Amino acid sequence: MPESSSSPLLRRRLRQGRDRLATALITAGGIGVIAAVMAIGVFLVVEVLPLFWSASPEAPQVDLDALWQPQTYPGLEAPAHRWQPALPDSDPGPRFGMAPLAWGTLEAAAWSLVIAVPLALGAAAHSALFMSRRLRAHLKPTLELMEALPGVVIGFLAGLVLAPWLERHLGLGLTLLLVLPLGLVLGGALWSRLPPRLRRWLPLGWSALWLLPWLLLLWALARWLAPGLEGWWFGGDLRGWLAATLRLDYTNRNAIIVGMAMGFAVMPSIYALAEDALSGVPSSLSEGAQALGATRWQTLWRVVLPAAGPGVFSAVMIGAGRAVGETMIVLMASGNTALMTASPFDGLRSMAASIAIELPEAAPGGTHYRLLLLAALLLFIFTFMVNTLAEVVRTRLRRRYRRLGDPS
Secondary structure, X not given: OHHHHHHHHHHHHHHHHHHHHHHHHHHXXXXXXXXXXXXXXXXXXXXXXXXXXXXXXXXXOOOHHHHHOOEOOOOOOOOEOOEEOOOOOOOOOOEEOOHHHHHHHHHHHHHHHHHXXXXXXXXXXXXXXXXXXXXXXXXXXXXXXXXXXOHHHHHHHHHHHHHHHHHHOHHHHHHHHHHHHHHXXXXXXXXXXXXXXXXXXXXXXXXXXXXXXXHHHHHHHHHHHHHHHHHHHHOOOHHXXXXXXXXXXXXXXXXXXXXXXXXXXXXXXXXXXXXXXXXXXXXXXXXXXXXXXXOHHHXXXXXXXXXXXXXXXXXXXXXXXXXXXXXXXXXXXXXXXOOOOOOOOOOEOOHHHHHHHHXXXXXXXXXXXXXXXXXXXXXXXXXXXXXXXXXXXXHHHHHHHHXXXXXX
């Protein structure tokens, strides 16, 4: 009897010991991650501070106005922003204006969000509210797996495949931009006017599949219309028309290419988080709205989206944080020209790309080296603030759902 009673007690103690060990390891891992992040921030701050408080010849003090305000340079009639750390001996000194890098970073992130946010949120809304459960169970994991694609692969395809193709078929790209949205709206209008028997053969929950032939038809229509539209509107040469009429020079690798590639890269993360937020809205809200006579669109726009708004905002913010910190896509698809122009057809240069290119060649402790670490510190602060804001919003969303789901 004593041996039989001690055996369960021993197993219970072993189980409690394993639980305590697992808890300790998880806690240590969390503390280690926090300590590593704080150590990175402290290291960057310590390395950057000599830029503004040092008087050594190797790393003289840097004026903030020289970094962010236009400066007068030899050979230029007006003050300008320039980032040119390596100049020939005949040129008087490097030019360390960081405004072009900040502009390029924000421009690349903005174009990627312009492309990714509508597509990702539209896919998330359709997947959460309209798609068949069977189809959703297969498509959602596939779309989420797209996030695992390496940025270097996406940048390689954007720089060596997409950019030359769009340069050769610029008129087709513009035609697709016009035809695809109008064609999708037309397809929805035609579907709504089909007889009920035909609509049962084309259910809304499976539209992600039966719309594929329609998209191929729109692609073929755009290819057929592109030469005629380019010849009618732009004299047969859209690129020449842009240069002659709008004074816009089209470069092979530009902000549009970066936006398309980075939009494709950040779209899965925005989709996954937004879809979770929309799916997490209590079904009683949408069912109650439809019971009161609201259509599916009215339920989505006036009930589900306001309830899931914090989660959707969190998804967009996390996507923006990744877009700002992306390195390889911008490095391979942007042309790496430090320009401050509003034209989407010009190249750009981001902070992350500059760090990747120039840090191995910068002398440790020098001005160029510390300015690159200043760019890294700015990226670190921005990403930290965006992720913190997204987490705060997500916490508030979770509390709201808990209150909505409380039966009392």
